[in-house]
Amino acid sequence: MTHPSDTGPAPVLALKGISKSFGAVRALRDVSLELFPGEVHALAGENGAGKSTLIKTLAGVHRPDTGQVLLDGAPVVFHGPGDARDAGIAVIYQEPTLFPDLSIAENIFMGRQPRKALGRIDHRATHDATAALMQRLGVDLDPDRPARGLSIADQQIVEIAKALSFDARVLIMDEPTAALTGSEVARLFGVVRTLREQGAAVLFISHRLEEIFEICQRVTTLRDGAWISSEPLDGMTEDDLVRRMVGRDLEELYPKQDVTPGEVALSVRRLTREGVFTDVSFDVRRGEIVGLAGLVGAGRTEVARAVFGVDRWDAGEVEVDGRRLTNGAPSTAMAAGLALVPEDRRAQGLVMDMSIERNIGLTGLRTTVKAGLMDRGAERSRSLDWAVKLQVKYARIADTVNTLSGGNQQKVVLAKWLATGPKVLIVDEPTRGIDVGTKAEVHRLLSQLAADGVAVLMISSDLPEILGMADRVLVMHEGRLAAEIPRTDATEETVMAAATGRAAA
């Protein structure tokens, strides 16, 4: 395989000596990067390394303090995302930016809908163009449904469709696969390959290293805001890449301890929510990590939401430690010792405008109390304790969580729930957007919690994670439990077969 850099075409987009600080945080220091037409270029680094900041600088969201952005070799200054888009740069940000009340089609063609005579919006044409994009992406989403209530994966798809609709020369994707399962990733990669063959340059961020090796030709690594290397991926190993990212060798990624399961801690019986999931029954025992696998849309998240009580169920029952839970009441679920780390950290996991301290403190409103008043000292030490345990990278504990990098936000969500000392912990995509080093850390933590007698139910679209961590794997398919596979029999094939409805389990 030849690399664009060898064949010598000019970079379509380049960054030279970019630095960017936020107050005392130096998010980027003297970073350079070249993007060539026809290449998929990976940007790798730990949480908070500066990847998203780099992208926002490229796209005109942030202005660099020093350094230049070069488009076709000429310096440009983007005054906002609109400028970048007009220059043919499409960006899919880490956080989807859809308008919840607009339809999918309106979101995609926001402000540039096809027009009919007299400037009226041509809804038919908008609809058809959207449908065509969806078909190109191989997904089945109704262009006319509102964006509100779309799963993260579907929101991501809409963002990608939006980017495609610009016929961009440069496509920048900040963790587009974090919310996708294997088949959806494959579908996305199909689209990326087509774009690349058409001569587009793609900048791709992912914490899943195998994806980087699968789709990218070159990789640029950042560490603590500093440029470490830019090089071809050919001949590199995952360990090489990790070493560049974290500056040391990595410990075991799936440190699963063997535990003899104890009493049943979570018992779900014939749980049904009409039109969403049907007749779901399973147990999770103390000390066990049970994986819940399935395609996006299979109903995994919905089961978790109902068990925790943020959605009501129509039939069935849920018990924690033998105590029946009230339908639709998260507060009683919490009191019974249940914790849910939800899938959407920005909307559900965190109050983005609140400090790290208070976000973690939100689950302690019943415990860090003295004589009916908030015990600020206890609240602070509880929050600090867990922020430190999970190695959240922050400047001050009183900073709002929206100043944290995506992965560090995820750690705050984990901290917030681990601080409740749960008996049953449900984690929905616990390592979404978390770098390899921290991922190993989170896995170690989950394993340790299980060893300490916590019952863990882990929903994950990351199949290696499920296979590496779960004692048992439950697989959902179209709203029903399709299979239960013990650790010894769980392989990529058996799980995927059940998830796609091919298994006769």
Place this chain on the structure above:
Amino acid sequence: MPESLTRAVRWDTVVGALLVVVLLLSFTTVDGFGNALNLSFLIGNTLPIALIALPMTLLVVSGEIDLSVASTAGLSGAVMGALWNQGMAIETIIPICLVIGVVCGLVNGLLVTRLGLPSLAVTIGTLAAYRGIAQIVLGSDAVTDFPTQYLDFAAGRIGDTFVPYALLPFLVLLAIAVVALHATPFGRSLFAIGASEEAARFAGIRVKRQKLVLFVLTGLMASLTGVFWALHYASARYDNATGLELSVVAAVLLGGIDFDGGKGTLGGAIAGVFLLGALQNVMSLQDVSAQSQIVVTGVLLVLSVLGPRVARQIAVARAGRRSAAAPPVSKAPTPTS
């Protein structure tokens, strides 16, 4: 974006400073402002706004609003007048009025939390409805002959000082509200609800119940204000306190309570209330007509929504300049924290 920097320019501090400036200016330039009697009038006339502003602040922090408060106050005054006319004892009437306030708040709260209707729409509806009921109850009568010791308490002041008797119970209520909003788990949950209702629900906060409690408290305080109003002005009429909701909302927003919820302090809100009260007092002393005073209140309302936003933008712009002015970054590797 860097929200933490907005603390550099705190709007409630700005309003507090503004209040001090307005008071100093009025003392030195407005004839008749500084004497104890006028000051006691100022405070007494502002107390209805202040009383309702307490629960309204909590409500707006949680992302809701109640525009029916003035009608609830009017209804409570009308019921008071009607029952008094029938010869019932005032000691029985007042609790009945408070219960009516609770019911008014409960209706608002249930419509908002059970049916999921927006509180702005619900309470515009009940604003009209409660006022209509008040008119049905009392017609166009004006009841004035309440017992003198009650009238004296509601309108009088302590000796020759500027302190109305009624200020004292208000200060107690204020202290309770400050503690409730800023030092209890309940208050903490209101900020979370206002900033992100969904995240609050996922944290096990009983969002609907908290909101229902707030609407009930607001109804209760509105009816208490209605009772106070009728006694303070020695007149129970169905149209008592008409338009008071405008002053309350203007004052609360002026005090830096974010209309979108999740932000603000009670201190700021009360500074806003007394700033508005002082301005109204000065305008009355200068013979500005009541209509013009409403215009001023309306303009303040618009400014108070704009003010904090402008302050935030200034803070952001400043932060931007600061980061742009940071010293050049060296290439030497620095240790990880």
